[in-house]
Amino acid sequence: MAPPLRGGSILLAPPLFFLLSLGALGSQYCVPRKTFPYQDEDLRLFREEGVWNYSTMLLREEQGVLMLGAREAIYALDLHNISSKKAAVYWKVTREKQKECAYKGKQSEVECRNYIQTLHPVNQTTMYVCGTNAFSPVCDYMSYSDGQLLLHGRQEEGKGKCPFDPFQRYSSLMVGSDLYSATFINFLGSEPVVLRSSQTAVRTEFKSSWLNEPTFVYMDHIPESVDSADGDDDKVYLFFSEKAMEYDFYSKLTVSRVARVCKEDMGGQRTLQRKWTSFVKARLDCSLPEPSLPPIVQDVFLLKDHNWRRSVFYAVFTPQSGSSRLSAVCAFSVTAVREVFNEGKFKTPVAVETSHVKWVMHSGELPVPRPGACINNAARRLGMGNSLDLPDKTLQFIRDRPLMDEAVRPLTGRPLLVTRGPALTRIVVDSVRALDGKEYAVMFIGTENGFIQKAVNYEGEMFVIEETQVYEDPQPITTLRLSSTKGHVYAGSTSGVVQMPVSNCGRQRSCSDCVLARDPYCAWDLPTARCASLGSGRSAAVQSLVEGDTSKCPQPEPVPVIEVTLVPGNNLQLPCSAASNLAQVHWLLSDRPLGAGPRYYQYPGGLLLLNASGPDAGRYVCRSVERARGGTHNRTLAVYLLAPGLGGPGGAGKGQEGEAPVDKAVANSTAGPDIPGATAAKGPGPAEPGGPETQTDGGRVAGLRVAVGVLALLCLALTAALLWKVKREPLLRLLPWGGPRESKAKTPVTEYAQVQNHAASEGKTAGEAPGSPCLGNNHHSGVDFKGNGPPHFTSMRDISCLDGLGYINDESEI
Template sequence: MNSVTGLFVLSVLLCSTLSSWSATVNSNGAEFPRLSGFGNLSTFLLHSESGMLYLGARDAVIVVDTAKLSKKMIEWSVPEDRRKSCVAKGKTEDDCRNYVRLLEFLDDGRIYACGTFAFDPQCAFINISTFSLEKQDDGFIKMETGKGKCPFEPSQPYTAVMAGGILYTAVTSNFLGTMYDISRATGIEQERIRTEQSINWLSDPEFISSAFIQEDAKNNPTGEDDKIYFFFTEVAKEYDLYTKVKVPRVARVCKSDVGGMKTLQRRWTTFLKAQLVCEDRASGQRFNILTDVFTVQHQPGDPSSTHFYGIFTSQWEREELSAVCVYSLEEITKVMNGPFKELKKSCENWINPEPIPTPRPGQCLNSDQRELGFESSLKLPDKVLTFMRDHPLMENSVVAVPLMIRYGITYTKLAVTLTPAFSGQKQHITTVLHLGTDHGELHKVAVVGPNATLIEEITLFSAQEPVNNILLYKGEAVVGSPHSLVKLPILGCSLYSSCEVCARAGGLGCIWRHNRPACAMAKPGEVVEAEDLVRQCNKREGLCSPPVIEMRVVEGLRVLLSCVQLSPRPCHWDHPPGSHTRHHNYDLEVQITNKSLGIYVCLCDEAGRDQPPCRKAVYQLTLDNPRVEGNKAIAGSRHFMASHIFLFVIGFMLGGILLFLIYKRQGGMTVGGNSSSTLEKGRDLLHSTDTPQSPSSASLLSEAVPITEKRNGTLNGHGHSMHPGGHNGRHIYTNSSGLKLQESAVNLADELDGRERAGPDGEEEGLEEGLSEMEEAFSKMPCLQGAPLAQCEESSI
């Protein structure tokens, strides 16, 4: 028995050693301060003066000193009786805990915190000076209801913003998650108003973000009211199609709105919404799912210069993709002041739109309205409120062209910095996008005019930890996942350690100094063209004479050959005739067959049309298993990660077998245990992929992602993910550094799920036969034969 126990302990130590080793490699060659061991981080709140960062987590609120990255924690958990009651209502034990989803500063110096509290939202107060939850005289935590302030479900999309000490929220307002409200959640009871319970106002929305825009007293001659903006995706009722069409929206309410006197009592009288359009004009592709929004003032201190940067994806595309569009406050205001959507119809006969009454419905209070005697929304006439109730949607849309489009990548979070740079004697502002992925990576993209350039990729977390928070503070970024926190620098040309990467950051004003050698900021008046940087890098580093990367592959695999391009000039591939290929911007996807073997060369026009093309990458594909040979092929991080996860699984299975033997000898083994509950307890709230992935490169910049091509203002780059399919789900990803192997067969969770779901063929056939018999029986029922069509009714949106 002692020897068996010793072997079990040894296997566990082996597994933990391999796990920590993989985590070390995942740092992508750079050491960043890190905190881990959190439970489902979801909310960031920064105190800008002290630099203290408050985090909402599961059953806890945490404060982190951003300078030292040290932490303190206070517990806020659910009593056992409430948790059992929640489970009895059909919820999982893991969901029946307290997930802190809201943290906001109050005017009295306290923090207002709200959590799901076992599907019974509650709010509490945190004393900042002592960092403790305020308690009642009996010693229990002082709490108040959080309904309408915090979601019931931990993973429910939700947003909230504090405006003048009053909380405005967009959240589900019932236990089942079927009612949606945009409301003023705190303040005077009579002024707590919300949206009308109508699908014309909100139709199955997913709330994303919110922003409070306070008017500048000096530059507000019309006396316009302050406004709160909400961003969400909802099902469009104006499109009558065979399937539900989702559209991104922006909605606006006014801060002084207190509802109507008779019509729209305790409801918004200024609720207006408009569609956001993010469309690539070259291809006509439209991105209709909004996933995140970041608000920034292009001119600090000027609210009218506010811009909203959004991450979009598509409802109709099967492959992963992400696009970034930006909308100005001026454009949104123009649409909100435009015509209203009129969708009243009777069968096929459209009626004339209703005349717009005076004062204009949905308009915020201003000096002109006050002069006419409308000092409050309570004094608005019923005809104005009735029109407002029936016409919340605007006719025109807010249209933008994507700043960038990435295929094979799913971005989850966005932050934006505006970096000054010199172009000769003139100073310009470069927009830098900091994008978090669902695989724990942080991408930096510089946008200069219509050009978007991917500067660097940094892997911060494991592939199962998506980036769910990005905070920019004093030239650094604090990036969070559900379980970890990382701090890293984001400003300065010194971050780029090679001539090639420095050339990519030319839009930020960076120039490679060969005499040092180092990447430095260009001096005022110093002009270096992008093509000159390319020539210098080619001359000094020999980038037009890349080594031949030998790839030994197996027939049936899909291989992605990477080609990294500095300039927006075109690239093309020379490859064997008869090979099955597909272009992904500059990258080339190859289906491995006998005809696909041979030499693949990527040629790019780096220095102009009068110069010979530059050889950016050379690959030789031969049939064999992938292997490492000298400097010609370096195993990619996905291959590395797959092997260690495989060893981890073997060690875990060995430990389980030994533990089984121990229990068997002791007679304590129980047959028929339920493993699904254990898996359910350990699941994360936020979505993550099943297939483990490791960093894509050993440097700050993954060369597997091509640099941008200027096509109508879009960046058509392609990431590391591939289309589902292929043979056995195996894909190889390569770059100029070597070979990347992703082996989805090592995913233990997928294997177990597959075994549980896979049943005998007879059962599946029997199910199909049963469904066919039921369908035939229903078709013969008299009540379903010759059923009359529904009468056309008059509807309004």
Template sequence: MMKSQVALLYVLIIMSKGSAQSMKPRRSVFFSDVNLKLFKEPDFDGLSSVLVREDIGQLFIGARGKIITLSLDDITKKTKEINWIVTSKEKALCQMKGKSIEVCDNYITLMHTLNDGRILVCGTKAFDPTCTHLMFEEGNVTMEDSFENGRGKVPFDPNENFASLVNGNTLYTAGTINFLGTVKSFQRHGRNSLMTEQIWSWLKGPNMISMKFAEISKHSYNNEDDSVFLFLTEIGIENQRNHLRLSRVARVCKSDMGGLRTLQRKWTSFLKAYLDCPFGDEGSTSLVQDVFFLQDEKNVSDSIFYATFTLSPKPSSTCSQSAVCAYKLSDIQQVFRGNFMTETDSGPWVRFTGSYTSPYPRTCINDEMRAKGVRTSRDVLDSDLMFVKNHPLMEQVVTPITGKPLLVGSAAQFSRIVVDKVTSLDGQQHNVMFISNNSGWVQKAVWSGDDGGRIIEELQLSQDPQPIHFLQLSSRSGQLYSTTRTAVVQLSVRDCSRYRSCADCLIARDPYCGWDRLTGLCAAAAGASNLSMIQNLIDGDVGTCPSSHCNFSHSVKADYRHPAHT
């Protein structure tokens, strides 16, 4: 693999069988040249959650001791600030328990929209997690004056990773549930609360990454129940001697009610599988960092999970790499319908070769099971639930749709990813990936089965090298929101102004952009027609450009820079 010698050098590599070919972003744009909007205030820090509300045009930002709302159209316009701080007594008690003054504050780490339009908000509250609700009425955001215990919903420590989602009014979380941070669980909260069994074969030293909901029933021929997927890393149980950390995808069924006697108030549908993203040196393992779920509205099984990975290298390795892998939902479902692993007396897990005929939990409850009297998980036999309890691991590996990464990066590590589905002038759909790294840059890339991947451009969204913690996309308005711990950035994904000539516009093969014949400018292609606009995403042929716009200007050539110079 090619290894960068410059700290900020950011090179993407397209993997080929047995080797990797270097591929630089076509254009690198520095912070001062990016057309962006920036929100930053002197006392604004500890940014720890973000929520996009397109229905009311607001961006909610959770930070240390406060919640701020910004206009989605222009984040420089602050529309509301709500302080939610800890008392001096609460802070002193937290410090008496051995915690630092910095973490003994209230970090707003969870915000989700409920069915009634309210927003569930939870904060760490000086190591005493607490939740309440925000309401948006007549253009004004207010906080309810009633509070509830948030333990188990968000971690006590604001620096701990956790995952969460809301489906309807039901909250799912995965993270630490005790003060010491020693117990972690994947839970469903509310009237029919469930959690994982506290045994190491279910979760062993997990680091929760992301949670996604898949409406399987919407397109299922047999009305199979919906699924919740959890992406995490954990210490592998396959071989207990090497303590190797692996990437996993786990699945539970939405309508799981726990067992009647066995697995009471526990998941009866919890299964997990090894999530593979093959790259790097032999002996290195790839660890999932973030996941974006791009749903297919016509057939949910064709939906794709896009995930960023970094390497967990061998101690002797000097390799620092990241990758993007993509997984089809139907492929993940197939793995969970496969064979189980079982623990041997000597420790390692091997393929289960015994007899197990029940379809549950290989699939969530469907019409065939209902016809046989299994309408809920409480109708499943105790013997089957005991098997589920002792066999959470699947034999098959979840592999990416290409068998390899879409992109591999060297040096600055990938962090967050969002994906936008863009329709070009010819009616074709293109999935555009925005991939952030730990140095404040975002890559804009496209991958297709026909011509592999290409990196259209990279943008510096943070003036100083620092990790990007959140990426949020508003597809409706075409705005991308990026955050560090101290600032929020907004930019239009449809900004085509950086392409200064027709040739530059077409060669970029940017699905968002085309050359406007009438204005003589590169402009957003959305809503335009082939009569008024030129676009060629296949090979970037400039032959259709007006002769007066074919040549590259000096200013365009100057844009072909890289963020670091040798």
């Protein structure tokens, strides 16, 4: 082996070095089309005073309840409205157990409580429930009937079924009457085990080659015996991460794994007695678009198909290094995972000169039957009816070599979705039939700051429909469940559980917005002229998911003209927000692109005109431009008519080119309050007393305004220099005068590259790839107005330096 590099460098085995170097061509990240901040009326919330860690959920759709496990409490909540509690049972630790736990060094009021970790159905009314019980796990049976929730009092030993530590991740699954669990079996949390609790209990070996400091994530059952030509057995798949044994690395490197066992595995006769004879594992590959250490799997969801061969695992990955803020979603087909285990080569340990073990691909012959395989027709023909009949040669091989050489590759060859910003935490996936008759997989992805993103893949193009803030205070989503029949997503966290509908079509107010949302749940209903759910089988509806084609939409109503009095020397604010995060705003002045100038500033909330003068009079049109496969969509959002003297006799109420007029009072109220510190039509008109011609010392005032303009330009140059220097860091953290006071409720999930929707744009910073909302997606690139438009600001806050330089809000300040 070559000597390690000097200077603190590390030496990597060639396969890992190649893995670290992988990256997609281009670093573009998915951007939600719209961001919806927290709103009480769209959500249902359940929490109870003094109860925390709402982390365990079980949907009992036949009974119409959501079973919710928390710290020392279990609830039965109405599945339609979880704010309605139907029943509850409280399962607290005894005072003696709590004292014993604290005596062993644990925190009495935090760790030494009973955290409900396991909830599985046994039959229509009975469930199996386990809790940590102050680091002494215990299980019991519980029933729900006639609105009553009852613990049976038949407590069982919970060791191996439930973790000791309430904050240690684990996974479990009930298959028939057998409980499969992946957890730690001792108080210290140092002995991991994958256990089947049944009449013939089977578990993993306590060997680092089987499980090496794992973090368990997810388990599920695949009925592979159904329609199996070779008489194969059902499988239980386990997803986890662990410290890798196969790479030469100074520090321990974590990798993501998938493992499987056979449902009918009974262990070996002499070798591997009461141990899995079918435990095999492989690395999961989900390469991020930047060179990095292998990302870590955080959550998995199995989207089941009636043909199990078409089922797909969707997995969320986050970086293991704090220097990266990327998260990804990768999809793995069941057939791809199965192929690696059934046909792939194994890794084998070999001794090297440095007296440690190196893992390489096993190139020798394999014993018969194949190690790690289930009992099938071929084994039965050899006289092997179950795993107890397997020969020692096969069992010894799999005992020492449970790791596959080949990694499981993503279904699409690369991540489906990549985001930059707060980490993704949990995922559920729904299968939706759209108007075109096709089925689409819609992903609901939780984040560490309390948002749920909704995304779908259209023929290789990843599209994030929206993101919704489900918690008023940012907090990680730790549990996510989906009820397709009820049409709701349930998100759990430390402080409570939230119910959110899978779609809220009414948020899209126009036909073009409804179609461009490309939401499989929604379509524009022509008879009622509203964006509505597809559930009622609408015959006259417009939906274009792949193309985003709005050509079938009716022509929108003309935008009313807002008349604004132009008073020379005043500062004018013309509010206008982009229609979505993927759109950009384009301003026209008298039907021509607004030219760049030191007095025009565009920001997500509109246009700011400093020190207005006579030549600025005219017709200002704000247009939102958004691209989709179906073409570029232009939409007029606002029209302003600036002219001296409007609002005098005969001035108000005049529209242009057939557009509906708006009186001056409405114009002023519309233009003013949107952005604090700016005014729509400041000062009296020429026909009123006190106009500009009556002001004293006009030369000094004009000079002050010129000075303010020059200082504003210097501030803009400084801002641009800072942006160029630090690139990815949000501007507001670096400006010397500090960022504005902003509400936590509007913290966004991702960094955006486009001009933002004002309702949700506060605090957003520019992404790395302007106009490119998603990896591998070239259909939504932003419109480039270089040379046509004035400088752009990320938000109104980016020009807060104007206030510090004496930005004049009112003539009285002079």
